Amino acid sequence: MGGFLSFVKKETLHIVRDRRTMMIALLMPVVQILLFGFALSTEINNIDFAVTSPNRTEAVRRQVERIAANPYFTFKGYIAPNEIDNALRSGRADAVAVFADDYDRQTAATERGEPAEKAVQLIFDASNPNNAAAGAGYMQSILLAGRQTGAAAPETRLLYNPQMKSAYNFVPGIMGLIFILICAMLTSVSIVREEETGTMEVLLVSPVRPIRIIFAKMIPYFLLSCLNLVSILLLARFVLGMPMSGSLAGLVGISLLYLMLALALGLLISTLANNQVTAMLISGMLLMLPIIMLSGMVFPIENMPGILQGVSCIIPARWYIEAVRKLMIEGVPFADVLREVLILAAMTAVLIGVALRKFNDKLE
């Protein structure tokens, strides 16, 4: 046991002495959670629109004012019909509302119940389809509501996230990403580096069992990650104002489980990679990409084709993020995330098993 503790101490010294790396490992998550937590949002807002209207009648001007008054739209001025394409292509406007030259006559006709068409044409830059779809929806409702007496626009409201702060959405995702990156990357690289410099062999001939050496390497990183967990949870609660309405103990528990999983993943990577560059690339690119893409962090899982939904099931971050969303935002009792906990626990067990086996194979 004494041997084991001295190894833990040695590893801790390594980390603490490499001050730059330690600062990065501790500060990076803080910066990222703040930056992404506040900045990332898929909300639709601010559509710049221009208007084409051959004769700017009073009715047209009133409609334009109504659209401009909506917080989603910013009025960029009147333009000539031949400028439409240029305005959209150069990005000066995201949408152009084209009022027909007989707009007044047409609207009057519809009031009388006569058929009319194309009083207004809305041309949207649909390169971002969601912006276009939502923008077209809003603008249509505004235009219709502006002149129709009989139609009442429905009342709308959002639950849980009434101010539509997307921070709520991305914080769990960022947690899922950061923990894996930091833990897996740090452990895998530190193990591979010892192998590269040959110091690992010295350790392995010592009377301490190899498995203990590995745990000794992982404990300081686990503690470092716990510090990160604490700082992220504090930031999420007090700076980002996450509700944390669920069980806090549950949240911490599942996060610790996830950290262990990440460390096991790091160990596994270290057995696969024979130099630091490879370890970095595997733990960085090959982990980062699926987590950002397939875990539901940014892109909704239910939109993916069946095969990829299947693939997303083996990505641990998916389950962690789902559980954190439930616990942090929806505030469900811990029992409701039992499924996620069990899946993560099973994954951790498998990863540790495989990693240790590979590690032993490598020793022989």
Add this chain to the structure above:
Amino acid sequence: MNNDPIISVRELSKRFGSFVAVDRITFDVARGEIFGFLGANGAGKTTAMRMLCGLSYPTSGSGTVAGFDVMRQGEQIKRRIGYMSQRFSLYDDLTVLENIRLYGGIYGLTRREILRRAVTLLDRLQFRREADTLVGSLPLGWKQKLAFSVATLHRPEVVFLDEPTGGVDPVTRRQFWELIYEAAAEGTTVFVTTHYMDEAEYCSRVSIMVDGQVRALGAPAELKRQFAAGSMDEVFRTLARGAKRTE
């Protein structure tokens, strides 16, 4: 041939913060000499050598190598020297011939000249069959000999060797020193650090560094007389006893 010393160092110092790695060293090296630069680990040998090669700026003092100032003319010096560091530094993932071509090209030798010298070099080392072997798969002793030959490929005026025979078996060390003699015979000045005292005996002159300072300087025979010692090893131990720095 001019008779100015090829390396001339006056009061050269290097400080890292409050730590004085090299403390006002002064010495000259004549052309064609094999100059042994001795000292225990941490005595400041490598730091001093790095300053002479233009890898590191001196904190104070002055020095010239091949007539150029180490403070301001590092790049001119680099054209005229060869260097072999204590870490093996040829490219493991290139073949023997590719490494030779790379360094020949870097020093501006023509393609034909590189080929000619490569053949001579490989013959001398009896490496012909290994020309297309990856350097990473050669045994250490071979690598060291190759590294030396590559460092002198462009016929530098001085070649700096930083513990070139560390970790090499006695037979290979012997062969290595033969290479050094051949280079010296062709007129290259050799500046070599080592802590094998038997190797010190092979040098024309040696200096011994302790705690960043040069404590002894002269031909091996002279030094043995001066310290009334039977071997360089004894000279060294007498001097090293007073060392404050240990690694």
Add this chain to the structure above:
Amino acid sequence: MRTLCVLLEKEFRQFLRNPFLPKMVVIFPLMIMFVIPWVTTMDVRHIGVSVVDNDLTTASRRLIQKIDASDYFTLGSVTKDFGSSLTQIEAGDADVIVEIPDGFERSIAAGAPEKVSITANGVNALKGSLGTQYMVQTVMQTLAELRGEEGLPAAADLVVVENRYNPTLEYRNYMIPALMIMLLIMICGFLPALNLVGEKEKGTIEQINVTPVSRLTFTLAKLIPYWIIGLVVLAFVMLIARAVYGLAPAGSVGAIYLAAVLFILTMSGLGVAIANRSETMQQAMFVMFFFVMIFVLMSGLMTPIESMPAWAQWITRFLPPCYFVEIMRSVYLKGSLIAELWTNYALLGVFAALFNTLTAVTYRKQA
């Protein structure tokens, strides 16, 4: 010049001899182009709807039918009280609740319809807001139809929407140019940095430092291979985009390549500058990952810059990929001309110059 050639030859040989890198440079783009476009759909479909029908009339049933028939919605259940619909949201079975008020049908006939209320789950902000929006349209349309049947004027056709540049509203088309950028960030930012720190750790860089090779030559020899690889990879993925997704640039390939060259210069310059300032691989990688994460997540690649708060939008002005994202999407989808996007090109050029100067300045042969 000859020195540069010799060093370039060395870099290419080392690259090709690496057991991992050449494979990565091929497999990584393939993975990104074949798998990721299927993932990055933010098309909001299959929105689960739970209806609370307090009216139970023909009109309310008509609205329910309308919702059921829509592509966007999946009608889950029709309940009698808000509470049970709410439970469904909590269980994740529904995203939107539509509550039809009592007396809905009567009020239409009277010409002053009672308001339908729409409640959405806001945990997924995009789904919440788009779902609400689609639902509003569905309700308005149904109302207009019902009014028409009552003999009141219908107004639905008054406004026509044209979705220019991406008429089918395919989200994939929006993402593919951005994915190409992500690829270039990774290949041209990471690999040169790794390569350089690798030489530092092995000590081979010191052997180069005692030779007369100039800083510029050495740095160029490190960068040029990745510029070439980046440009080749870009051509490769553009061909894939065309062959697999039928997405060809609407604008000129030259405009894309000009921007790509500037961007690749910027990223590789940054990578090498970081490597120059790092002592170990670990440090270099961490700093690089930090930047890459910010670039990937903040530059409008994944989420629109316009949705960010003002201060974050201000930060994005200092992120070179932002300008490239803008150029790629505009040229690819809208066929924008260089002249129309010249500020983006100019800023990208400034970044390229800046980062490459930084690279040359931070590389020290002598310490």
